[in-house]
Amino acid sequence: MIRRLRWRFIGSASVALLVVLVTIIGIINSAIHERAYNRIYTTLDYIVAHNGYLPKVKGQSDDNEYFTPETSYETRYFTIVFNKDGTLAKASMDKVAAITKEDAIALTRQVDNDRGHIKYADLTYFYKVVNKKDGSRMIVFIDGTNQSSFASSMLSMSLWLGFGSFVVFFGLLCLLSGKAIKPIIRSQQQQKQFITNAGHELKTPLAVISANTEVMEMMNGKNEWTESTMKQVKRLSGLVSELVTIARLDEREDIMLEHFDYSETVKSVAQDFKSVAAGENLTLKTDIEDLVFVKADKKRLHELANILVDNAIKYCDENGTVLVTLSKGRRVRLTVSNDYRNGANIDYSRFFERFYREDSSHTHIGKGGYGIGLSMAESIVAACKGKISVSWKDNVITFEVLL
Numbered sequence: 206m207i208r209r210l211r212w213r214f215i216g217s218a219s220v221a222l223l224v225v226l227v228t229i230i231g232i233i234n235s236a237i238h239e240r241a242y243n244r245i246y247t248t249l250d251y252i253v254a255h256n257g258y259l260p261k262v263k264g265q266s267d268d269n270e271y272f273t274p275e276t277s278y279e280t281r282y283f284t285i286v287f288n289k290d291g292t293l294a295k296a297s298m299d300k301v302a303a304i305t306k307e308d309a310i311a312l313t314r315q316v317d318n319d320r321g322h323i324k325y326a327d328l329t330y331f332y333k334v335v336n337k338k339d340g341s342r343m344i345v346f347i348d349g350t351n352q353s354s355f356a357s358s359m360l361s362m363s364l365w366l367g368f369g370s371f372v373v374f375f376g377l378l379c380l381l382s383g384k385a386i387k388p389i390i391r392s393q394q395q396q397k398q399f400i401t402n403a404g405h406e407l408k409t410p411l412a413v414i415s416a417n418t419e420v421m422e423m424m425n426g427k428n429e430w431t432e433s434t435m436k437q438v439k440r441l442s443g444l445v446s447e448l449v450t451i452a453r454l455d456e457r458e459d460i461m462l463e464h465f466d467y468s469e470t471v472k473s474v475a476q477d478f479k480s481v482a483a484g485e486n487l488t489l490k491t492d493i494e495d496l497v498f499v500k501a502d503k504k505r506l507h508e509l510a511n512i513l514v515d516n517a518i519k520y521c522d523e524n525g526t527v528l529v530t531l532s533k534g535r536r537v538r539l540t541v542s543n544d545y546r547n548g549a550n551i552d553y554s555r556f557f558e559r560f561y562r563e564d565s566s567h568t569h570i571g572k573g574g575y576g577i578g579l580s581m582a583e584s585i586v587a588a589c590k591g592k593i594s595v596s597w598k599d600n601v602i603t604f605e606v607l608l
Contacts, residue, residue: 209587214386215378222374226367234360241352246320248272248280249333252345257284257297281348285313289340301348303328313344322349329353404449411442447577461502468497471531471539474510478518487521489514492530499537499608501589506608509585510539512578513604517543520602536591542603553595557583582606 251272252259261277283304286295296306304312304325312330315323320333323346331349336342415438422431475491482489499506510529517527525544532538557579582604586593591608 210389211382211386215375215382218378219371219375222371226371230363230367234356234363237359238356241349241356245331245347245349245352246333248276248282249320249331249345249347252282252284252347253333253335253343257286257295257343257345259300283309283346285309285344285346287313287342287344294341303348309346312346316344322353400448404445407441407445411438411445414438415442444577447581461504462500463503464498464500465503466496467499467506467537467539468493468495468531470503470507471510471529474507474514475529477511478514482518482527485518485521486524487518488526489518490526490528492528492532494532497531497533497537501608505585505588509582509606510541512582512585513539513541513606516578516582516604517541520545522546522600537608539606539608540603542601544600545597545602546600548597548600548602551597553597556595557593579604 248259259277259280259282261274281301281303283301284295284297285293288294293310296309298304298306298309301309308325312323312325316332316334318334320331322329322331324330328348328350330346332344332346334342334344415435418431418434418438471493472491475489475493479489514527514529517529521527521543522545527541527543530538530540583593586606586608589608591606593604593606595602595604597603
C-alpha cells in the first residue's frame with residue numbers, strides 16, 4: 206500500500222507538471238508562430254499595396270512596428286504579374302537571388318489559394334495573390350525561411366527543455382516522494398499498530414466473557430440472555446479477527462507463494478457453503494474449470510473465495526441464485542455473482558471501502574456484515590498483483606477477480 210501511495214503521489218504530481226509544461230510551451234510557441242506569420246503577411250500586404258514593390262521608409266514606421274529603414278534591404282521578395290490572357294506581363298526578380306526567373310514562374314503554378322506558403326529547395330516562400338480590376342493577376346512571393354526556421358527551432362528547443370525539465374522533476378519526485386508522504390505513512394502505521402494492539406487487548410476480555418457465560422450455562426442451563434451474550438461475543442470476536450487480518454494484509458507480511466490447483470480450493474469453498482445457501486433458501490451453482498493452477502498464497506486465495514461466496518449468500522435476493530465460476534485464459538478468472546434486484550443507482554466504486562455497507566433498507570441487518578470483507582478481498586487481490594471489480598446487470602451483481 207505504501208508503494209502504491211507513493212506512486213500515486215508521483216503520478217499525480219507528474220501529470221500536473223506535464224499539463225503546466227504543455228500549456229506553457231503551447232502558449233509560447235503559438236505566440237511565436239503568430240508573430241512570425243503576422244510579420245510576413247503584413248509585409249506581403251504592404252508590398253501588394255504598393256503595386257508589388259517595397260518602398261524605403263525613413264525612421265521607424267508609425268503604421269507598422271515591423272518596418273524600419275532596413276526592411277527594404279533585408280526583405281527577399283519577387284513579384285510575378287500575368288496578363289488577362291495568362292501571358293507573363295512582368296517578373297520583378299531584383300530583390301531575390303536564390304531563385305531564377307524560370308523557377309519563379311514555375312512556382313506560380315503551385316499556387317492554389319489567395320495566400321499561403323510553398324517549399325522551394327530548402328527555402329519557404331509565402332505568397333499573396335491579387336486579381337486586379339483590369340483582369341491581370343499579381344502574385345507576390347516573400348522569403349520567410351528565417352522566420353519559419355526560427356519558429357521551428359523555438360518549438361524544438363522548448364520541447365527539449367520541457368522534456369528535460371520533466372525528467373529532472375520526475376527524478377526529484379522519486380527521490381523526495383518518500384519524505385513527502387512520510388506523515389501519511391506514519392499515520393497509517395500508527396492506525397495499523399492501534400488496530401493490532403486493540404485486537405489483542407480485546408481478545409482477553411472476550412475470552413473471559415465467553416468462559417464465564419459457558420460456566421453459567423453449565424451451572425444454570427442455557428437461557429435467552431446467555432445465548433444472546435454468546436452470540437454477541439462471537440460477532441465481536443469475528444470483527445476483531447477481521448480487523449487484525451486486514452491490518453496485516455496491508456503490511457504484506459508472510460506471503461507464501463506456491464503453485465497449487467485453485468480449482469480444488471474454489472470447489473471446496475463452494476461445497477462448504479452449499480448447506481448455508483440451502484438454509485437461506487438459495488441455490489448455489491458452480492461452473493469451475495478443472496486444473497486451474499496459480500502461483501500465489503494458497504491461504505489468502507482460499508480466504509478470497511470464502512469472502513466472495515459468503516458475501517454473495519448474505520446479500521442474495523430471497524430464493525435467488527449464487528453462481529461461482531473459475532476459468533483460465535490469458536489470466537485466471539474467478540467470478541461470484543448473485544441475484545440483486547435492488548442494485549440500480551448504487552455507487553459500486555465504494556464497495557471496497559472499509560466499513561462501507563450499501564443497505565439503506567436494512568433488509569440484511571441480521572446477517573453479520575461489518576463492511577470489512579470486500580476490503581479484505583481487495584487487499585488480498587492487490588497482494589497477489591491481481592485485479593478485482595464489481596458490476597451489476599440484469600438484476601445480477603458480479604464480482605470478478607483476475608489473477
